[in-house]
Amino acid sequence: MIQFKNVHLRFDSGISLRDLNFDIKSDEFVYLFGDSGSGKSSILKMIYMDFFPNSGSVSVFDQDSSYTNRGTIAKIRQRIGMVFQDFKLLADRDIYSNIALALEIQGMKTDEARRKVFATADDLGLRTKLPLYPHELSGGEQQRVALARALVISPDILLVDEPTAHLDETASAVVTEWIWKAHNRGASVVFATHNEQLIKRDPARTITMETGQIILDRE
Amino acid sequence: MREGIVGIRRSRMPFMISVFSVAIALLVVGVGVLSVDNGLQYIGDMQANYDLEIFLKNDISTIDSRELADIINEYPGILRMEYLSKEDAAALYNAEFGEDVLSLLDDNPLPSSFRITFEEDYRSAGYIHSFIQSVNILNGVDEVIFKKDLFEKVQGIMKLIYTLATAGLFMIILSTVFLTANNLRLMILARYEFIETIRLLGASDFMIKSPFFLEGGILGFLGASIAVLAIILMEISLAYYHIIDLPVRIMNHPELILGLLVFGVSLSSLGVLKAVRRMLRFVA
Numbered sequence: 001m002i003q004f005k006n007v008h009l010r011f012d013s014g015i016s017l018r019d020l021n022f023d024i025k026s027d028e029f030v031y032l033f034g035d036s037g038s039g040k041s042s043i044l045k046m047i048y049m050d051f052f053p054n055s056g057s058v059s060v061f062d063q064d065s066s067y068t069n070r071g072t073i074a075k076i077r078q079r080i081g082m083v084f085q086d087f088k089l090l091a092d093r094d095i096y097s098n099i100a101l102a103l104e105i106q107g108m109k110t111d112e113a114r115r116k117v118f119a120t121a122d123d124l125g126l127r128t129k130l131p132l133y134p135h136e137l138s139g140g141e142q143q144r145v146a147l148a149r150a151l152v153i154s155p156d157i158l159l160v161d162e163p164t165a166h167l168d169e170t171a172s173a174v175v176t177e178w179i180w181k182a183h184n185r186g187a188s189v190v191f192a193t194h195n196e197q198l199i200k201r202d203p204a205r206t207i208t209m210e211t212g213q214i215i216l217d218r219e
Numbered sequence: 220m221r222e223g224i225v226g227i228r229r230s231r232m233p234f235m236i237s238v239f240s241v242a243i244a245l246l247v248v249g250v251g252v253l254s255v256d257n258g259l260q261y262i263g264d265m266q267a268n269y270d271l272e273i274f275l276k277n278d279i280s281t282i283d284s285r286e287l288a289d290i291i292n293e294y295p296g297i298l299r300m301e302y303l304s305k306e307d308a309a310a311l312y313n314a315e316f317g318e319d320v321l322s323l324l325d326d327n328p329l330p331s332s333f334r335i336t337f338e339e340d341y342r343s344a345g346y347i348h349s350f351i352q353s354v355n356i357l358n359g360v361d362e363v364i365f366k367k368d369l370f371e372k373v374q375g376i377m378k379l380i381y382t383l384a385t386a387g388l389f390m391i392i393l394s395t396v397f398l399t400a401n402n403l404r405l406m407i408l409a410r411y412e413f414i415e416t417i418r419l420l421g422a423s424d425f426m427i428k429s430p431f432f433l434e435g436g437i438l439g440f441l442g443a444s445i446a447v448l449a450i451i452l453m454e455i456s457l458a459y460y461h462i463i464d465l466p467v468r469i470m471n472h473p474e475l476i477l478g479l480l481v482f483g484v485s486l487s488s489l490g491v492l493k494a495v496r497r498m499l500r501f502v503a
Binding site for chain 2: 048050070071074075076077078079080082084088090091092093101102105106149
């Protein structure tokens with residue numbers, strides 16, 4: 001499903017990712033573990049084709065990112081649920097519209113979209129928050145909204161970038177539980193984190209990064 | 220379509236600012252076009268008053284003068300031809316100088332004449348010059364009088380105004396396009412977050428551009444409508460306060476109204492589209 005082959009990525013700042021090689025199969029749960037700046041987010045960005053490797057290849061759904069046009073990238077992204085570190089919720093839209101946005105982009109009819117949004121909001125305990133705006137929610141609630149927007153499309157791949165970074169332990173546990181639930185429903189998950197405790201609590205394959213290199217990949 | 224209208228509702232303030240900036244830009248263009256049109260029309264009307272006068276020989280008979288009139292009437296470009304008999308000339312003399320020419324002299328020495336007004340397209344010094352030459356040799360014609368110097372002066376002024384006005388209008392339109400495009404770019408820049416997010420969620424370029432294109436069209440239409448209304452109000456005020464009687468009014472020129480609307484809609488929708496396209500180059 002996701003394949004990195006001899007991937008090198010250089011930035012103007014000098015930091016770079018070097019010789020990344022790994023496969024992620026469908027239905028797999030993978031932690032990307034490492035300190036901040038180790039390259040976890042860049043890997044996620046290469047998966048959703050925001051970044052492109054300087055050499056080597058990144059394939060997602062059998063599409064090599066270096067040879068994929070913008071239209072195909074848009075279609076690939078419609079199959080990927082993304083939870084960004086900064087949530088990327090639209091401040092001028094209520095929670096309902098923020099979640100429904102992902103479905104609107106897929107061209108889903110309003111009635112069906114409404115049913116799906118309500119169902120996902122119910123699952124994540126967000127039903128009462130739907131008429132509110134992002135700034136009216138706590139960090140944990142915003143994180144759940146971001147997760148709801150990613151899950152509402154029933155993605156084939158779920159990418160989450162430090163979803164527990166700004167949350168207390170209880171909120172972290174809730175969010176992590178939902179990510180595992182999404183995985184159990186059939187989504188491949190790539191979970192970027194620097195929280196070792198979290199991996200110990202719910203172990204899975206872990207790719208450990210250090211200064212742009214994979215130093216460990218173990219089940 | 221829905222997203223376009225929702226987009227307007229969500230960013231009312233930048234949208235309204237853009238509408239008014241387009242309105243002001245089009246108002247300047249509209250007033251510019253109308254000023255040029257009115258100026259040219261005014262000078263054209265002045266020029267139309269420079270009639271050419273053909274004085275007939277004193278001994279010409281009424282029948283001959285009618286035949287001569289028929290011949291002259293065959294020339295192209297004659298808008299109006301008025302016959303002034305010897306008696307009419309005497310009456311005019313009387314009206315102008317307050318004296319009866321027949322009481323001063325035994326015989327009426329004033330000649331009969333034709334006063335000719337040319338059609339607009341034929342009011343050129345070249346054509347009138349050749350007209351005079353060919354009329355001068357006709358039997359029964361004594362003299363042709365035309366205020367050539369003044370005519371040519373006015374025509375020169377007209378040409379200068381036309382050239383300056385065209386250049387001025389071109390500059391105005393160019394700066395309008397530039398200012399509007401810049402303003403629309405700022406409006407789109409304020410929506411960076413939205414564009415970036417929907418792009419990351421899988422929106423195609425077409426999906427992103429189309430609501431903005433529609434929004435730009437609505438913006439341009441509103442801006443142009445405000446500009447047209449403002450021009451109509453200005454014209455009404457000028458007429459109401461008797462400041463100036465404009466020969467060319469926008470209300471009598473639906474093609475100008477349509478032109479401003481089409482210019483406004485295309486300027487805004489294409490400007491918005493260009494701004495979005497430019498932004499998409501920097502967005503993931």
